Amino acid sequence: NAGVTQTPKFQVLKTGQSMTLQCAQDMNHNSMYWYRQDPGMGLRLIYYSASEGTTDKGEVPNGYNVSRLNKREFSLRLESAAPSQTSVYFCASSDGWGQSYEQYFGPGTRLTVT
């Protein structure tokens, strides 16, 4: 039982390059989330998916797209990377039912855009 996994762990991009961050969970959770974490800013929600086939914007969606490929997988795409997207990206999942809203996080992807 791996929980939430993310790939890659580290990535360096040049401005304008694109990439996709992958996330998968094996807890049969309905909801999945993408966050970014910057020094002094805390965790900010980029996009989330309450169920397979649905996605919604979070607090900071500009410059990102997401795909909920199936119940297990939720990917985050940067179409044209900018230095402002240098950050640590975390994927999380939760059961999303009743009041059990606790989320479980993957190990993160450290992205640097030069």
Add this chain to the structure above:
Amino acid sequence: RKEVEQDPGPFNVPEGATVAFNCTYSNSASQSFFWYRQDCRKEPKLLMSVYSSGNEDGRFTAQLNRASQYISLLIRDSKLSDSATYLCVVNQGGSEKLVFGKGTKLTVNP
């Protein structure tokens, strides 16, 4: 007012000390409350949920005051391994989305 506000810290305490973290939240419709712990360069991990009646898990005690929209975390007999950043987390009222405080860094010294 920010949705979730925490003591900015940092807190530096000796081993064995008792330390308390405080947090306030702005949305009175929030229903779920948590404390997460984040080690340096690692992902946040759920430390404990916070219930209206208060709850305890070993050396950790969490309290919730809905009337004051205030949450606390008490750590007794602190250990070196408690050194981390503690995040106060609240759901957006009526939503499963969580809002994270910026965290309070704790360093326990020998």
